[in-house]
Structure formats: structure tokens, C-alpha cells
Amino acid sequence: MDTAPADRVPQPVDWAFAARTAAALAPAGPRFTAREAAREAAGLRAAAEASVPHVHRLTGLAAAEDLRDSQVLVVDRPTWSASATQSFATMLEPTFAHLQATRPQEYQAALTPVARHATALEMGGILAWLSGKVLGQYDPFAGPSGGRLLLNAPSVAQVRTEINVDPEDFRLWVCLHEQTHRVQFAAAPWLRGHLQEQITALASGLFDKAESLPERLRSALAAANPLGRGSGAGAASTGPASGPDDGRPGPAQAGGDVVPARGAGLLGALQDEEDRARLSHVTAVMSLLEGHANVVMDGVDADVVSSVKTIRRRFEDRADRRSPLDRMLRRLLGMDAKMAQYRDGQRFVSAAVAELGMDGFNVVWDAPELLPTEDELHRPERWTARVRAQA
Template sequence: MDWGTAASVGRRLAKGGPKVTTYTWEQARAELVAAAATAEKPVREVTGLADGLAVPVAQALDRKEWVTAATSSMSAMLGEDGDSPTGLSAITARVGGVQAGGLLAVLSSAILGQYDPFSIDPVSGELGVLLLVTPNIIATERALHVVPQDFRLWVCLHEVTHRVQFSANPWLRDYMLDNIAVLTRDTGESSAEIIARLTAAVRSDRPREKGVLGMMQLLQTPEQYDAFTRMMMLGTLLEGHADHVMDAVGPDYVPSVERIREAFDQRRQRPQNPVQRLLRALMGMDAKLAQYIRGKAFVDEVVEKVGMSRFNTVWSNPHTLPRPDEIDEPQRWIDRVL
């Protein structure tokens, strides 16, 4: 993948965002950085994680800056930040870069915030950086008609929870990299072998997921799909835990949290036109939404039954993470792990 091309194409295609004055822009950036720092204390108190670690400074970016950060993170994550390919490989890599750049341009208008565990923080020099996409947060708070100061802190509560998850449990980053290595490994299959495997999978009575997940299940080898499933389960846990923390902390720190949550959930579930539905399916955005819903239900039930301290056993090692049959039946995880 030519990540330089991806960054260039993504920045060129990314939309500028809502119209704001320079004063409003700078004020929003400053408020977001301050909100991220404010969110650290309550998130640590509720989760019981990362106590005593330094509080890093978040980065408030525009859409083009986010594209640059995303390409840097993805190249590091995939181990492709070395020498550029040459010959035919260079052409293939550039085509891939154009595709990736177009996808990142679309996502640059949708991402509110992101914790990136694969990049170096330019201020602290440590691994991991918290990114907040300023124009998207401004556009969303305007669309929802919510109090900007409250909404900005609410978003930061979610993203800071991700930062705390990885800071308190550094093994999560290596676990992700190990699974990504399996997903991106050359299987050595010939075209005939791939077609034969796909044909057998289509004819098989083995249950398959729906939508993009089912497509991944067909296209990947069993080993790759197992790694993909492990990544999906981790993502479901991380997002559900962050949403749980948002709702646990929100009432004490965000005065209009009920209005924000109601408006935000309605926005997530609003009808989409056919083109939007197709894009969402191809990019896995519906699967991402399911992660929030299923993950939060899992965390809510476990914490209600055993408390946050015992729930935190989930962060011990890969074997204590929830399995696919446990996400929707949390008691199974409690019985196995606790």
C-alpha cells in the first residue's frame, strides 16, 4: 500500500467541514483539549484503570489532519512504513493508496474522535495519541441542537476511556498486532485453491454471519476468520465499555447528558437512503454500531452482577476476553472467567 498516495488523495477529497469563524474554531479546539484532560479523572475513578499514569495532551484536528494521522497509524499498524515498492508492485500499491485515500476521505467526515494506540504522541514521545476531529464535533452538536460544552466533554469521556483501556493494559496493542499479522499474511493459496475454498464455503451448511461479516467469513481462510472474529470481539468489548463509562460518568459531569444521549441514539438509528446504506454496509459501519449496542449490554450486565472491580478481570489476558457466544450471554463469561 502506498500510504503517501493514500494521504494525498484523502486530504484532497476530504470536505472542509461546517463554516465557523476563526474565533469559534480556536475556542472549540481549546475546549476539546481541556475536556479531554477533565475527562481523565472521572474515567479513571469509574473504571479503576490507569490510576497514577500521566495525563497526555489530546490533539484537536481538522479533517485533512485526521487523514494524515490515520494513514500514519495504518502504515505503522500494518508494518508498511518502510521503503516504497518499485516496478509493478509500485503500481498496485498506488492503486491501493487511491482506494484507501477515498475511503479515509469519507470517514474523515464521520469520525468524532479516536484513540490511536499505534502512533507516537508528538508531545510525550510515548506510544498512543488521542485524536479529536473538531469540525465533525461542531457539525454534530449543531445537528443535534445540544449544548456544545456538554457534548464535547461527553465525546471526550468515550475517547479517554479508550486511552485508559490501552494505557492500563499495554498487551492489548500487541494482541491487536498479532491478529492483524494473521489477517494480512500471504496464505500462499493459488487462484484455483481460493475458488475451490469459496465454492465449498458457499455450498456448506455451516452458519454464516450476515452482511460484511459474512463476506469476510467467505473470503478469509479459517485461521484469518478466527483472527477477524477475535478483533471483532475485542472491538465490541472496547466500544461497549466506553459507552458504559460515558453513561456512568455523564450524569455527574455533563448536565444535559440525557438530552445528548437521546439525540445521539436517534441520529445513529435514523433512516438512510440506498446509497448511504450501501456505503455503510461496505465500510462495516452497521457492524460497528452493533458493537456499541452488544458491547454495552455485555458490560452493563456484568458490572451490575459482579461490580467493576471483578469485571476488570476481563483485561487480564487474551483468554479472559469475551468469546462470541458470551457477548450476548454475559453469564457464560462470568461462569467461565470468574
């Protein structure tokens, strides 16, 4: 996989070096013979294909009938990391073009080999760790039009073995979430551009207000990848865009009040009201995407995934067995916030569908102005009332 496409704007990250670092540091994963590895890959491809009719039936979205504009790839951990670097480079190119035009001297200083390698080294380490957690990810920013669905075969096999569930059931369960993301972007072709616009404005605003460009680069990279989490079963990208991570969602609210946008980290100290509003919007959109995919993956009955309840219970119980180091890294990388997005979004979608029916809920894919706000995400009755008033 080409990890260093010709950039129209020189970027302050050596993405090829980041990909090589991630490949060198990636966890080894399960030991398979060539035949076993081929069987795992074939099983995931079959599950990815089999999941689409179920997504169509559960969502009622006609876009699920024809998904030829995007790819489905079964990958290993180094390939997933290389793909993530490509996605970062694509997503951040408009931001870097803005910085090159508005802060040319500082931007040039960030292009030195030492600076580019230092950032790439850190990014490579983060991606290596994430490659052992991510099960799947839909990346809407890959390619000129349709996105790309990546299924991380070693991580799927490892988690499935750890929780001791039926291989075919688990593969299908994971693919239901990931294919739902693929259908979302096919049903809302404007969504990719909308997210790109919001990410560019958010990252550009962060840099515009920063005292030092190089020191803020890492936090901007983290902010720019809202969907690149684990796997939809509990955590991608949407990001890259999404997939089930291997964790348990956190609480959605505190004391009945809307929780401020989570995962802000270093961004929080730099945002003005416009930045905070933009981050709140991105948070709401990502929560919608993740929650909708979780509703689908958990919406199948035992006739489709016979052990669906067992899988969900054991999958979430894995959170209780994480090491202190793993818990710390998750907090630092904002993955606890990601888990809350799944829970918040799932509650919103379930409530909206109960009130409006699936066809009524599906207007959310019609236009940006019909997306829920973060306040509406926690109070779905406000969104359903607004949609009815606009009908």
C-alpha cells in the same frame, strides 16, 4: 504531519498520495472564523482533560491517574486522514514483510507506481468520507509505546450543531468515550501487541490464501483497521482504534443465537477455520473495548453532563435522517457492523459489572486469556462463570 515515514519494508500503497487525496476530497465542515476555530479546539482540549477523573471514577482503573505516555491532539479532517494512513502503514508492516518473504514475485508486482497509486486513490476516497463521520479516535499503534488520541474538531462541531445540544456537554460526552479507550490500553499494556499479532496473522492469512495479491489488498486494509470507526458515542479506534461514530447500533443477536463475526465482507470467502476463529476473537475484543467505553460515556449523571440523556437520544435519532447513499456506503464499509459492536459490547459489560462489580470485571484487562470470546460476549454469564472458576 509526516505521512510517509521511512518504511523498512516497501509497501504496496503510496500512503502519502492517499493522505493528499483524502485532504483534497474531505468535506469542508462548518465555517468558522479563526477565533471560533480556536475556541472549538480549546473547548475540546478542556473536555479531554476534564473527562479523565470521571473515567477513573467510573472504571476504577488506576491507569487513568497517569496518561502521560500518550498524546491528545485536536485535529481537522485532513490531519485525521493523514494520521490514519500512518496507522495503516504501521499495522500492516509485519504483514507486508511476511508477504515480501513468502511471495516475492507477486509482492514486487504490487509495488509498481500504477498499482500503489490505484490503491492509494481508493483509500484516500474512503478516508475522506470517514473523516466527515469520525468524531474521535484513539490510535494505540501511533508511536513506539503510548498511543495517540485524536479529536476531530470539525466533525464534533458539526454533529453538535445538527443535534442542537449544549457544546460543553457534547464535547465532554465524546471525550469520555475516547479517554476510556486511552485508559484501556494503559491498563492493559499487553493489548497493543496482542491486537497487532492478531491483525498480522489475519491479514497474512488472507493474502496467503488469495489467488491474486493486488486484488485482495483493499479488503485486507479494511480488515486490518478494526478500531477505526466513527466515535465512541455510538462509533475508534479503536485503530486506529476508536471513537463515537454518528450512527445507531444495530441488533446484537438474531433468534437468540450468536451472530457470526460481522463485517467479514470479502474476507468471508477466503477464511479457513483458523482465520474465522481469529476474526471472531478480534470481533469480541473490539466489541469489549467499544462497549466498555459506551458504558462509561453513558454512565455519567446529570451532575457531570446535564443533558446526557438528550444527547444520546438525539445522537441516535440522526440515523433515521441518513440519505440512501450514506446508508449504502456504511454497509459497504462495514460501519453497520461497527454499530452492532457498540451495542453488543455495552450489553456484555453492563451484565458482567452487574454480576461481578466493577473491580471484578476489571480482571478482563489482566491478560489475553481473560478476554471474552465472541460466544461469551453474547452470553456474559459464561464469561463471569469462567472468571470465577479461575479466581
